[in-house]
Amino acid sequence: MAGIALVQRDLAATRDRLRDWFAAQTDGEVAVSELRAANRSAGWSSECLVFSVTTDGRSAEYVIRIPPAGGGIFPDYDLASQVATQELLHGYGIATPAPLRYEPDPAWIGSKFLVMPRIVGHTPSDTSYATRGWLHDAGVAVQRTAHDSFLQTLARLHRVPVEQAAWLARPGGVGVGPELDWWREYVRWGTDGAVPELMSTAFDWLTRHMPSEPTDLSICWGDARLSNAIFDDTGEIVGALDWEQACICPAEADFAWWLATRRQMLEVNGLDLDPELPGFDSRDEVVRRYEQLLGRPLQHLRWYEIFAMVRMGCCILRTQALLRATGQADHFLTRAPILPAWTVAAVGS
Incomplete structure (x- = not known):
């Protein structure tokens, strides 16, 4: 999608200015096609x-990534940090797009921007991959490859030395406490201070039950789900996308995000399956396997899964505010529950 923004961009003018930008970097004649939604x-x-x-x-085909005009889901779009993260991870064998071209000067198109090569492949939909679409129809062998490729990408990511990504620290530092503080402040910002009581209750629960014992820290994707990956026809990951939520936390934060978003998808579709596709591991099996890949037991997964859904709820609240502000009050997401039923039950306990 082209994103949700408070101000609509003039795509024709952006195309012309983008042509000028490319022309400034080459001696040849340059033509740029119309711009269209990337995913x-x-x-x-x-x-x-x-x-x-x-x-x-x-x-050659490219994707341009631009902070939403007039504001968006996040208060800040640090493209320089995203570039540094993707370049670091690419050097460790993670399939982030490369090479990247970052333009910090807003004079070209009215905003800083990031240009990267387009990666062609399949991107499963968050809400329907277990019921229809490429992955659902691809067969057990491809599903198994996609599942394992995603799992191995997470393991490779979580082994990258955290000291090489100091820019990913939150204002309060690194780890669970600063991350929880960042999201609490985020929901205040995203709702203009009108935080629903349910979310305040959820953050209070997370604070009371926050894991106390130390856990190894890793570079975390922050949004580790299938819809942020591009797969080839065999199911191998050829693109790992959307690193704007990257942070330094225990690996559990990423792994639980994946588990929780899988569970959320099943709830949305009214499905009671484990696993949701025949080529996937069950929850118990994938936990066991990831502990082997990580080389240690996964700790406090229930807490991290609830934290994942609270973070998702924060983003849903901000998205709903943007949709209403842009005259899309009838969009289905404005009626979406902030938290899934199982999370509501957990934070009320």
């Missing part, structure tokens, strides 16, 4: 547009 399965937070560039008869 309709995900991509709510930034404006992500795909286009082709032809230079001296040679064409």
Whole structure:
């Protein structure tokens, strides 16, 4: 999707200025195609547009990532940090898009922006991959490859030395406490201070039950789910996308986010399955396998899964506010529950 923004961008003007930007970097004749949405399965937070560039008869496809005009889901869009994260991780064998071109000067298109090569493949939808679409129809072997490729990508990510990504520290530092504080402040910002009582209750529960014993820290994706990955026809990951929520936390934060979003998808579709696809591991089996890959037991998974859904709820609240502000009050997401039923029950206990 092209993102949710308070101000609609003039795509024709952006295309012209983007052509000028490419022309400034080459001696050849440059043509830029029309800009169109890059991914309709995900991509709510930034404006992500795909286009082709032809230079001296040679064409290549790119994606431009732009902070939403007028404001968006997040209070700040630090593209320089995203570039540094993706370049670091690419060097450790994680399939982030490369090479990247970052332009910090807003004079070109009215905003800083990031250009990266387009990766062609399949992106499962968060809400329906277990009921229809490419992954559902691909068969057990491809499902198994996609599942394992995703699991191995997480394991590879969580082994990258955290000291090499100091820019990912939150204002209060690194780890669970600063991350929880950041999200509490985020929901205040995202709701203009009108935090629903349910979310205040959820944050109070998380604070009371926050894990106390030390856990190894890792570079975390922050949004580790299938819709942020691109798969080839065999099920291998060829693109790992959307690193704007990257942080330094225990690996449990990423792994539980994946578990919780899988559970959320099943609840949305009224399904009672474990696993949700025949080529996937059950919850117990994937936990066992990831502990082997990580080399230690996973701790406090229930807390981290609840934290995952509270973080998701914060983003839902902000998305709903943006939809209403842009005249889309009838959008289905404005009627979406802030938290799934199982999370509501947990934080009320």
